[in-house]
Every structure is written in structure tokens, then in C-alpha cells.
Amino acid sequence: MTDSSIKTQCPYCGVGCGLEVSPPAAPGKAVNRDSQGNPVWKVKGDRHHPSSQGMVCVKGATVAESIDRDRLRYPMLRESLDQPFRRASWDEALDLIANRLKTVCDESGANATCMYGSGQMQTEEYYVAQKLLKGCLGTNNFDSNSRLCMSSAVAGYVQSLGSDGPPCCYEDLDLTDCAFIIGSNTAECHPIVFNRLQKHHKRNHHVKLIVVDPRRTPTAEVADLHLAIQPGTDIDLLNGIGYLLLQWGEIDRSFIDECTSKFSDFAEVVQHYPPQEVAKRCGISAKEVELAARYWSESKRVLSLWSQGVNQSSEGTAKVCSLINLHLLTGQIGKPGCGPFSLTGQPNAMGGREVGGLAHLLPGYRSVSNAQHRQELEHLWQLPPGQISPSPGRTAWDIIRGLETGEVQFLWVVATNPAVSLPDLERVKAALAKSPFTVCQDAYYPTETTAYAHVLLPAAQWGEKTGVMTNSERVVTLCSAFRSPVGEAKPDWEIISQVARRIGFGNKFAFTSSAQVYAEYVQVTRDRPCDMTGLSHERLLADGPTQWPCPDRGNASPKRLYTDLRFPTADGRAKFSACHSQGLAEPADPEYPFVLTTGRLYGHWHTQTRTGRIDKIKQMHPEPFMEIHPRDARTLGIEDNQWVEVRSRRGIAQFPAKITSAIAPNTVFVPMHWGYLWADKSEANALTHPKSCPHSLQPELKACAVQIVPLAVKSTDERRLSVLQNS
Incomplete structure (x- = not known):
């Protein structure tokens, strides 16, 4: 344990705020403890971090309070799911995993094994996992919960610009003339980004803020224009704006001619989206469509920002490409204050x-389907030619289907909670229950997923291990350990490396520190769009957070990508996409007349594995709820706070109703954080479906058709009593 403050990064959202952490007690002072008697480290914003400039939200400010709560302290094993766990040594647990992994590979092939990881993993941990599965074992069956989060953004950037990687930086929040936020409740989900943008908006009266969201969120409440479109009509709106920009001649013809391709295909498609038709489909007025286009056309620097409301869709990639189209149409990319972010x-x-x-990627922004990319990695990893499979591995949902069919024989879950976060939860739970062998590697116990594990491995978490993370603006931060791991917990990179050594790959996993892992990793980024060969733990410790590209030779890279207006495509041009709107994969109908949308709350994070154990946050958000418009509530005879049952074609869930005009009619909203450990029968993903985007394979977690039935109980206390009586 250190006696001085340590600089690190917040382990919650992708804003990547810098934190400064100090010991529970100053010299000569009493130890600061939480309500359970655990020492609590003091956390404050790091004023020198370039991304957050000292700001911090409630999650970051309270994160240290969860470190010692309900920790998994040592390995545990059981033969079958109907048996209790027993404590085991690390040697016993790792030998069991290695032997089982070898047996499955020998008898069923490497493709019978899968690892499901998380954006909570540090870069070094991600890297050793890729090297083990995709390199040494020869299976691309590594996917992560980023499949549920950002894979549509990845696919959209690649299709339109030639490579993944947001081209913007947070400085653009201070420079833009018009911020266009679509599918993101930024004020709650990325609060420090929004705080910075809001300050710029307030200081400069000419700056416009457009928010596209079916709900009047805290983000939308401060907008100059809130477009409360119907779920699934994003492309209609974006194409409608493109139609008007073309009609008005408000385009950058020289940029289009010199820096893009496929413009004529795009121009033909948007001719089908005049304002009146778009207004009808979106459920807004033609004047609102025209005003949005006017704001865009009159702004020299348009910055678009989006998140899950765009990505989590059966046409998520098309939505991303349709948004990027508008930037290409007006030359709004590669310059300060603008771009698709x-x-x-x-x-x-x-x-x-x-x-x-x-499951379709390789390190260094490479693709498994690209023969040259595979050969480069085989050379760098000193593997025989052809070792890396050319076939994409199983996505998150493909893993579930593989468990159902028996094709997946070995599942390793790291730092995530799929028994809450995946769609169609009853089907997911049934599949997990069929798994012949599941390893769950986590910092906390219990989680909803540990109920389906045969082996539990205690992982060191934030503050107990040193490694690197990259935030949304491509800033890389060294997250230094400031305390020892709880119990027998180990860093994820070390656990994975120890298994790799036990199955015969010791010479490729002879790492003794995460710094060594990172030093090897950055070499595979050489001459790639995300070149980080100039970075190391030592440099990041000395110089602080650093943005990539950061090669080890040449001049310093600009903050923004594509400043030379050349793109990493075959012809150096960005590509317009011709995308027609397809709408929701499961629209409302007479039997299921409402569209359910899901999302996050300000204080909570994902499935509450960490935030559910923090007293202040539990008080902020004590229970789940369902937002419903007053008109719909009157029609159904629902009173405020009355419990309702929400039914879809896949499952049911129960929530107290929150009647509010902040949501559009015929649409209801529930937060996605509650699994069965935190609330009874209130799992949002018991309702959602797994239909996904054909390009990103990201499920449409943001929308499904539901029916709503009022329950007789009209208070939380009555419902709790009813649950107890029926249990």
C-alpha cells in the first residue's frame, strides 16, 4: 500500500476521467472508514488529466467505497451447478482449467472453446487473451461485451472512413458551432463530456445544441432543438437532413469531389426523404426537420456525438454511416470543432x-479475414503460417447458440455479467445452465453469472493492478495500483498467462509484469492507424496520459485524425453509404402495442456489480421503474408508482410506473441495471430480443415490442409483501 497519492483513470464510462487517489488516512490522522468498517481511499479528479481537467461524477467520486465489498477472495470449484462451491488453491484451479482446455481442444477442436471479455479489462489483459486464443489456440472465439456496446460504431467507421478510431477529441467540445447528439443521454451516461459541452454552449449564444431522443432526458432539456423521434427512425431523419442540404446547395463540393466516393449513390437514396415524409415517419413536424438541417448548414463546425441509441440496433452500422454521410456532405471532418464522435x-x-x-478483429486494427494481417501477426508472434484462423469467431450471441447446440464445450467469462446484460435472458440462462464447463473470473461474488459457473477465479480490480486504458478520444492512461489485491486475487493478465503456460505456451507468455505485456503489445501496432510504439508504462508514468497515434519515430501526431483529408481506404477517399431506413426489427403491433427502450441512469453502471454496493448510489436509485406517457397511463388505468407487468414475446418483468410527459406516447423506458440480485422480476433484458445488425452483429437492445398490464398492488411495500407470500 502506498503512502502517497496515485494518479489513475476512472473505471466506469469511456470518458476516461483522470482520478487522484489518496490513502485512507493522512500521517497522524484516523483512518477513514465506510459504514461496514472498511478503509476508504479518498478520490478526487486529477486536474492535470487532459480529458477531464479535474472534473468527476458521482460514480468516480465514490468508486473506492466498493473495493472491499463482497469480494471474491480465493478460487472456488464445484463439479456441477447443483453443488455448493468449495475453496481451492490456485494450483488446483489453474490445473483444472488447463487440463479441461487441452481435453476440449484435443477432442472437439479449439473452436469448442470461447472467452467472453469486457471493456473493463485493461489493454494488457485483452492482449494476452488475444494471443492465447487467436494465436496459440487458433480460434477467434474471443468476444466481449463491447459487442453489445460499440461494435456498430466500429463497423460504421470502417465502412465510411476505412478504419476504426474516433477522429475527434474532447477539445472539439470547446470549439464546435453545433453539437448534434443522437442516441445518447450524454448528461447522465457521459456526464463530464456533457458538462464541458454545456459550458461552451452557455458561454456562446451562437452555438446550437440538437438532441435526438424519444425521451426528454436531462440532455434534451437544455437543447435548442429536441427531436423526439419515434424509435427506429434515425436514418429517416438523417437522410431527411441530407435531402435538404442537397436541395439548398449547402454542401462542400470540392471536398466531395476530391476526398470521397459513392456520392451519387447517396444522393439518389436521400431523394426519397423529403421533409413531409420524414416528419410523418419520425413523428415530429416538418419544421423541426428543416430547423435541424438549417442549424447544420449554418454551422462551420458540426460535432456529432452518439452512443447506444444508435449502436444497439438491427441497422446500427447503417445509422452510423448515415450520420457520417452528413459530415462528408459538408466537409465536416478532420478539422477543429467538427466530426463524427x-x-x-x-x-x-x-x-x-x-x-x-x-471475434472478427486482430490486434492493431487488423481483421481476421485479411490474409496479410494474419501473416503479420503470425510473424510477430512467431507462429507457423496459417495458425490464425481466417474465419471470424463466435460473437456474444453465437456463444449462447453454441451452448444450446453443444458446440461450445468450454466458456471463460472475464469481468462481465452476461446473465444480466445479454438480450432474451431466459434463453441465455438456459444456455448457460447447459454449459459443460464455465469459468467465471471476477472481482465480486456473487454476481448473477457466478450461479452458472463451475470455477470461480478471484480477479484483482481497479486500484489493485497496473495497466493501461484508452478513452473515447484515444487518450491512453496508465492506471497504477495503489493497494494490494484482496485475498488471493490476481490480475487478469497474470491468470490468463498462467493457464497459457500450463498448456504448453510458456515461451510466449513469460511475462513477469504488465509493463512487459504492454511493451510487446505496442510493437504489433507499428505502422498501423493506432500506432502506439512510442508509448510504454515508463513514458506514461513520466509524461502522463497521451493520445495516439504516438509512433516511436517522426513528428508528433495531430490531435485529430484525417487532418490531411486522406483516409485509410484503397483509394484514400472516404465513402458515402447509400442506406434506406428499415425501421425496428420488432415494431409495435396490436398485440404488443408499445415500444420498450432501455438505458442507463446517472449513478449506476452496467449491472450494478460495483455501483450496487455503494450506499450513496443505492440511495440515488433505490429501485427500477418504467416511464410511461400520461396519455398511455390514462388509457391503461395506471396510477403513478403503481406496479405494472411488462410482457414481450420472450419474457416478463415488473416495475413501478413513473408517469411523465418526458417520454413520447406509445414508448416506455426502463433502466437496464437490475438483475435478480438487486430486484425481483425487474430484468429489462428478460424482454429484449437478440436480432442484430448484419454488419456489426450488435443486438437491438434499444427497442422491442411489449404490452403493459397494471398489477393490483399499488405500492412497493404491497408488492414486496405479495412476493414474500408467493415465494
Whole structure:
């Protein structure tokens, strides 16, 4: 344990705020303890961090309070799911995993094994996992919960610009003339980004803020224009704006001619989206469509920001490309204050993308389908030619289907909670229950997923291990350990490396520190769009957070990508996409007349594995709820706070109703954080479906058709009594 303050990064959202952490007691002072008697480290914003400039939200400010709560302290094993766990040594647990892994590979092939990771993993941990599975074992069956989060952004950037990687930086929040936020409740989900943008908006009266969201969120409440479109009509709106920009001649013809391709295809498609038709489909007025286009056309620097409301869709990639189309149409990219800026959902989802942490990717922004990329990695990893499979591995949902069919024989879950976060939860739970062998590697116990594990491995968490994370603006931060791991917990990179050594790959996993892992990793980024060969733990410790590209030779790279207006495509041009709107994969109908949308709350994070154990946050958000418009509530005879049952074609969930005009009619909203450990029968993903985007394979977690039935109980206390009587 250190006696001085340590600088690190917040382990929650992709904003990647810098934190400064101090010991529980200053010299000569009493130890600061929480309500359970655990020492609590003091956390404040790091004023010198370039991304957050000292700001911090409630999650970051309270994160240290969860470190010692309900920790998994030592390995545990059981033969079957109906048996209790027993304590085991690390040697016993790791030998069991290694032997089982070898047996499955020998008898069923490497493709019968899968690892499901998380944007909570540090870059070094992601890297050793890719090297083990995709390199040494020869299976691309590594996917992560970024599949549920940002894979549509990845696919959209690649299709339109030639490579993943947000081209913008947070400085653009201070320079833009018009911020266009679509599918993001930025004020709650990325609060420090929004605080910075809001300050700029307030100081400069000419700056416009457009928010596109079916709900009047805290983000929308301060907008100059709130477009409360119907769920699933994003492309209609974006194409409608494109139609008007073309009609008015408000385009950058020289940029289009010299720097883009496929413009004529795009121009033909948007001719089908005049304002009146778009207004009808979106459920807004033609004047609102025209005003949005006018704001865009009159702004020299348009910055678009989006998150899950765009990505989590059966046409998520098309939505991303349709938004980028508008930037290409007006030349709004590669310059200060403008560009398409994906707000990453998790603290190291960007790092995971850089290191190949999805089933179709390889480290260094490479693709498994690209023969040259595979050969480069085989050379760097000293593997025989052809060792890396050319076939994309199983996505998150493909893993579930593989468990159902028996094709997946070995599942390793790291730092995530799929028994709450995946869609169609009853089907997911049934599949997990069929798994012949599941390893769950986590810092906390219990989680909803540990109920389906045969082996539990205690992982060191934030503050107990040193490693690197990359935030939404491509800033890399060294997250230094400031205390020892709880119990027998180990860093994820070390656990994975120890298994790799036990199955015969010791010479490739002879790492003794995460710094060594990172030093090897950055070499695989050489001459790639995400070149980080100039970075090391030592440099990041000395110089502080650093943005990539950061090669080890040449001049310093600009803060923004594509400043030379050349793109990493075959012809150096960005590409327009011709995308027609397809709408929701499961629209409302007479039997299921409402569209359910889901999302996050300000204080909570994902499935509450960490925030659910923090007293202040539990008081902020004590229970889940369902937002419903007053008109719909009157029609159904629902009173405020009355419990209702929400039913979809896949499952049911129960919530107290929150009647509010902040949501559009025929649409209801529930937060996605509650699994069965935190509330009874209130799992949002019991309702959602797994239909996904054909390009990103990201499920449409943001929308499904539901029916709503009022329950007789009209208070939380009555419902709790009813649950107890029926249990």
C-alpha cells in the first residue's frame, strides 16, 4: 500500500476521467472508514488529466467505497451447478482449467472453446487473451461485451472512413458551432463530456445544441432543438437532413469531389426523404426537420456525438454511416470543432478495439479475414503460417447458440455479467445452465453469472493492478495500483498467462509484469492507424496520459485524425453509404402495442456489480421503474408508482410506473441495471430480443415490442409483501 497519492483513470464510462487517489488516512490522522468498517481511499479528479481537467461524477467520486465489498477472495470449484462451491488453491484451479482446455481442444477442436471479455479489462489483459486464443489456440472465439456496446460504431467507421478510431477529441467540445447528439443521454451516461459541452454552449449564444431522443432526458432539456423521434427512425431523419442540404446547395463540393466516393449513390437514396415524409415517419413536424438541417448548414463546425441509441440496433452500422454521410456532405471532418464522435461506453472499450477484442478483429486494427494481417501477426508472434484462423469467431450471441447446440464445450467469462446484460435472458440462462464447463473470473461474488459457473477465479480490480486504458478520444492512461489485491486475487493478465503456460505456451507468455505485456503489445501496432510504439508504462508514468497515434519515430501526431483529408481506404477517399431506413426489427403491433427502450441512469453502471454496493448510489436509485406517457397511463388505468407487468414475446418483468410527459406516447423506458440480485422480476433484458445488425452483429437492445398490464398492488411495500407470500 502506498503512502502517497496515485494518479489513475476512472473505471466506469469511456470518458476516461483522470482520478487522484489518496490513502485512507493522512500521517497522524484516523483512518477513514465506510459504514461496514472498511478503509476508504479518498478520490478526487486529477486536474492535470487532459480529458477531464479535474472534473468527476458521482460514480468516480465514490468508486473506492466498493473495493472491499463482497469480494471474491480465493478460487472456488464445484463439479456441477447443483453443488455448493468449495475453496481451492490456485494450483488446483489453474490445473483444472488447463487440463479441461487441452481435453476440449484435443477432442472437439479449439473452436469448442470461447472467452467472453469486457471493456473493463485493461489493454494488457485483452492482449494476452488475444494471443492465447487467436494465436496459440487458433480460434477467434474471443468476444466481449463491447459487442453489445460499440461494435456498430466500429463497423460504421470502417465502412465510411476505412478504419476504426474516433477522429475527434474532447477539445472539439470547446470549439464546435453545433453539437448534434443522437442516441445518447450524454448528461447522465457521459456526464463530464456533457458538462464541458454545456459550458461552451452557455458561454456562446451562437452555438446550437440538437438532441435526438424519444425521451426528454436531462440532455434534451437544455437543447435548442429536441427531436423526439419515434424509435427506429434515425436514418429517416438523417437522410431527411441530407435531402435538404442537397436541395439548398449547402454542401462542400470540392471536398466531395476530391476526398470521397459513392456520392451519387447517396444522393439518389436521400431523394426519397423529403421533409413531409420524414416528419410523418419520425413523428415530429416538418419544421423541426428543416430547423435541424438549417442549424447544420449554418454551422462551420458540426460535432456529432452518439452512443447506444444508435449502436444497439438491427441497422446500427447503417445509422452510423448515415450520420457520417452528413459530415462528408459538408466537409465536416478532420478539422477543429467538427466530426463524427462515437462516445465509447466502457473505460477501455477503445483499448479493446485497438487490441482486437472482438471475434472478427486482430490486434492493431487488423481483421481476421485479411490474409496479410494474419501473416503479420503470425510473424510477430512467431507462429507457423496459417495458425490464425481466417474465419471470424463466435460473437456474444453465437456463444449462447453454441451452448444450446453443444458446440461450445468450454466458456471463460472475464469481468462481465452476461446473465444480466445479454438480450432474451431466459434463453441465455438456459444456455448457460447447459454449459459443460464455465469459468467465471471476477472481482465480486456473487454476481448473477457466478450461479452458472463451475470455477470461480478471484480477479484483482481497479486500484489493485497496473495497466493501461484508452478513452473515447484515444487518450491512453496508465492506471497504477495503489493497494494490494484482496485475498488471493490476481490480475487478469497474470491468470490468463498462467493457464497459457500450463498448456504448453510458456515461451510466449513469460511475462513477469504488465509493463512487459504492454511493451510487446505496442510493437504489433507499428505502422498501423493506432500506432502506439512510442508509448510504454515508463513514458506514461513520466509524461502522463497521451493520445495516439504516438509512433516511436517522426513528428508528433495531430490531435485529430484525417487532418490531411486522406483516409485509410484503397483509394484514400472516404465513402458515402447509400442506406434506406428499415425501421425496428420488432415494431409495435396490436398485440404488443408499445415500444420498450432501455438505458442507463446517472449513478449506476452496467449491472450494478460495483455501483450496487455503494450506499450513496443505492440511495440515488433505490429501485427500477418504467416511464410511461400520461396519455398511455390514462388509457391503461395506471396510477403513478403503481406496479405494472411488462410482457414481450420472450419474457416478463415488473416495475413501478413513473408517469411523465418526458417520454413520447406509445414508448416506455426502463433502466437496464437490475438483475435478480438487486430486484425481483425487474430484468429489462428478460424482454429484449437478440436480432442484430448484419454488419456489426450488435443486438437491438434499444427497442422491442411489449404490452403493459397494471398489477393490483399499488405500492412497493404491497408488492414486496405479495412476493414474500408467493415465494
